[in-house]
Amino acid sequence: MSDAPKLIVSHAPFLHGGGSIVVRNGQVLLALIPAAICGMLRWGVPALAVIALSVSSAMAWELIFNRISRRPVTIGDGNAASLGLVLALVLPATVPWWMVVAGTFLAVVIGKEIYGGIGANPFNPVVVSVAILGISWKGYMDFDAMLLTYDPGFVMMEPLTAAKAFGTEAVARFSAFDLLMGRQAGAIGAPFGFWLIVGGIYLVACGVVRWEIPASFLAAVALVAAAFHLSNPQLYAGPMFHLLTGYTLIGAFFLAPEDSGSPVNFWPMLIYGGAGGLMTVLIRNIGAYPDGVIYAVLVINLINPLVDKIRPKALGRAA
Amino acid sequence: MAPNKQLQLAYGLAIVLFVIAVIGYAGYSAKTPDPPLRMMYPTNAGKVLFDHQTHLGAAGYALACSDCHHHPPGMEENWACGDCHGKPEQHEAIAETCNQCHDPADYDLAEIVKRSDAFHDQCIGCHRQYGAGPQACNACHVL
Numbered sequence: 123m124s125d126a127p128k129l130i131v132s133h134a135p136f137l138h139g140g141g142s143i144v145v146r147n148g149q150v151l152l153a154l155i156p157a158a159i160c161g162m163l164r165w166g167v168p169a170l171a172v173i174a175l176s177v178s179s180a181m182a183w184e185l186i187f188n189r190i191s192r193r194p195v196t197i198g199d200g201n202a203a204s205l206g207l208v209l210a211l212v213l214p215a216t217v218p219w220w221m222v223v224a225g226t227f228l229a230v231v232i233g234k235e236i237y238g239g240i241g242a243n244p245f246n247p248v249v250v251s252v253a254i255l256g257i258s259w260k261g262y263m264d265f266d267a268m269l270l271t272y273d274p275g276f277v278m279m280e281p282l283t284a285a286k287a288f289g290t291e292a293v294a295r296f297s298a299f300d301l302l303m304g305r306q307a308g309a310i311g312a313p314f315g316f317w318l319i320v321g322g323i324y325l326v327a328c329g330v331v332r333w334e335i336p337a338s339f340l341a342a343v344a345l346v347a348a349a350f351h352l353s354n355p356q357l358y359a360g361p362m363f364h365l366l367t368g369y370t371l372i373g374a375f376f377l378a379p380e381d382s383g384s385p386v387n388f389w390p391m392l393i394y395g396g397a398g399g400l401m402t403v404l405i406r407n408i409g410a411y412p413d414g415v416i417y418a419v420l421v422i423n424l425i426n427p428l429v430d431k432i433r434p435k436a437l438g439r440a441a
Numbered sequence: 442m443a444p445n446k447q448l449q450l451a452y453g454l455a456i457v458l459f460v461i462a463v464i465g466y467a468g469y470s471a472k473t474p475d476p477p478l479r480m481m482y483p484t485n486a487g488k489v490l491f492d493h494q495t496h497l498g499a500a501g502y503a504l505a506c507s508d509c510h511h512h513p514p515g516m517e518e519n520w521a522c523g524d525c526h527g528k529p530e531q532h533e534a535i536a537e538t539c540n541q542c543h544d545p546a547d548y549d550l551a552e553i554v555k556r557s558d559a560f561h562d563q564c565i566g567c568h569r570q571y572g573a574g575p576q577a578c579n580a581c582h583v584l
Contacts, residue, residue, distance in 0.1 A: 144447060171465025178458035181451060198447035203454070216471045219462070266490050266583075267481045271471040278479060279490060287487070287583040 129437070141329075143240065147200030149328045153321030154207050154376070160317055161310035164274060165215035169310045172222055173210040180206030180226040187235045201240050205229050208248045208376055211311025212369060213255075214268035221262055225251045245423040246380040252416050265307050276305045281367040282412040285359045293359045301366035312372045315365075322375030334391035335384055335398075336374040342399025343370055350407050358407055369415035370402065377415065383423040385430040393429045398422040476506075484557070487582040509563060526556035 162169045184202035188195045197203075209225050232254075233247025234240065256263045265280040272278065277295050284292040296306065304314035312318075325331040343364050350358035364370060369377070378384065378398050385394050398418045405414025476497060482489040495501035496509070510522075554562070564581070568574035575581050 166471075167465050167469035168471050171462050171469065174458040174465060175462035178455045178462060181455040182459075185455075195448060197451045197455070198444060200447075200451070203451070219466050261483075264488075267483075267488070270477070270479045270481060271473055273474075273478050273494065283583060288580065 143199045143201065146328075146330050147204045149325060149330050150204040150376070151200065151207060153325050153330075154204075154211060154311065156317035156321060157211055157311035157314040157372075158207065160304055160314040161211065161215070164304065165269075165272065165310060169215040171219075172213055172215060172217055172310060173207065175219060175222045176210035176213070176226055177203050177206035179223045180209070180230050183227050183230040184235065187231050191235070193239075196239065199240070201234075202230055205234070205247055208372075209251055212248070212252055212309045212372060214263070214265055215310050216268045216271070217262055221255060221259060225255050228254050241382045243382050244426075246377050246383050246419055248380075249377055249416055249419045249423070253420060256416065265309065269307050274305075276300060278307045280307045280412065281363070282406060285363065285367075286406065286412045289357055290355060290359055293363055296363070296367075298362045298366060301363070306367065308368070312369050313367075315371045318371040318375055322371070325375065331375060331379040332386075332391055334388060335379040335395040338392045338395030339374040339378050339399045339402075340365060340370070342396040343374075343402055344399075346400050346403040347407075350403065364403055364406065368406075368413035373398070373402070373415035373419055377419045378422065380423075383426055385426055387430060387433050390426075390429040390432050393432070394422050394426060397425065397429075482560075484582065486578070487584040489581050489583070509567075522559065523556050525553060526559045 158173055162173070180202040181197045184197050185195060188197070206226055206229075209229055210222070213222065213225065229247040229251035233245060233250035234243045237243045252263075261267060266278075266283060269278060279292070281293070281296050281301065284295075300306065301313075302315045304316070306313045322331065322336055326333045326336070344361040347359065347361040347364040351360045374395075378395060385391050398415075398421075401418035401421050402414040405411055405417055409417075411417070476493060478492075478494045480491045480493055482491065492501075496504050497506075564574070565576050568576050578584070
């Protein structure tokens with residue numbers, strides 16, 4: 123046996139890295155602000171109202187639940203605010219106020235607090251909320267129907283719906299650059315791919331998001347979409363289209379890597395992200411829904427405890 | 442930042458954002474332009490998104506209102522298509538509204554086509570006539 127040291131760990135006291143829940147949520151909020159600003163500039167005051175209501179009502183629900191459950195008030199940690207902002211960015215700009223309030227209730231109370239609060243939720247709270255909203259009030263989550271009053275000067279048909287209903291002939295109307303810069307019908311912030319990538323890279327650089335999950339998620343979306351496209355180019359859109367439309371980028375950087383619903387080891391993270399990308403394109407291309415990110419993230423949240431069992435073998439021998 | 446300060450900041454932020462939201466929802470809700478830009482028809486055979494602006498605008502087909510919309514002579518009010526072209530189950534009841542201005546002897550109720558047939562005839566007929574625009578079901582209906 124080699125005498126080379128395999129693992130060196132110093133003993134306490136340890137140097138604090140400066141990280142905290144407040145800092146992490148602040149970084150998430152900061153990463154989302156460019157997309158939020160773009161959304162407000164594109165969709166106007168209604169988008170600002172949705173963002174403001176979503177963030178404030180998310181904080182209010184957390185405060186109310188803290189009081190009811192007689193636990194310390196936690197809205198100062200910024201988690202409710204970041205959940206509210208992510209939720210706002212995946213909603214249409216003209217969504218009614220009561221649906222925003224219902225959405226933040228579902229995210230904060232049903233998605234997080236009833237499990238015990240931050241770090242204890244098995245599913246991404248925003249994904250739980252959007253899934254329930256989409257089933258309960260389908261019409262209000264239909265971007266084509268909700269954006270009838272806007273004329274921003276580009277094709278105002280939701281790209282994924284167009285691709286699913288009309289095939290790649292309709293997809294040809296969207297250029298990759300336009301899609302990347304958010305020139306597409308969609309949610310308040312989710313279409314602004316460039317700024318979501320910038321925000322996502324910032325989170326990876328800060329250590330809030332591990333690169334393995336978004337990288338494997340996006341790689342799987344690209345590979346599976348390419349396979350479908352090669353099998354039938356008239357029916358299925360190409361990988362770039364799938365990467366830049368719908369909730370793909372906000373899902374890869376802000377929904378799938380949520381702390382308590384995602385794995386922490388290397389191979390599990392790759393499997394988790396890869397399964398998310400695979401499910402996304404399967405739902406889009408052969409499922410019932412135009413976008414598959416929400417249900418794909420729910421499914422990978424579900425398999426998270428299972429894949430996280432794949433871990434390095436512990437040193438030594440079990441008794 | 443001390444936890445107390447964080448909490449105060451959170452309360453302040455929540456209140457300010459709530460006020461912005463109330464003002465935004467109360468005063469700046471999106472209004473449907475006149476004439477409308479696009480129209481959504483939720484049908485039993487999947488929704489149809491109709492681009493009204495492209496048909497009307499100078500940059501599009503520059504159609505006149507009367508090229509598609511028609512009303513009985515002398516009718517000034519801006520009635521909706523469905524007021525006369527009702528759904529099958531409402532057909533006779535809605536068509537009765539016509540009798541407010543017209544003598545029932547002037548027309549045969551059976552000749553008033555239901556709204557879906559009127560739209561199909563109008564859209565597909567025009568697209569066929571000019572050799573442009575969708576004609577197949579799944580070229581308009583999101584199935």
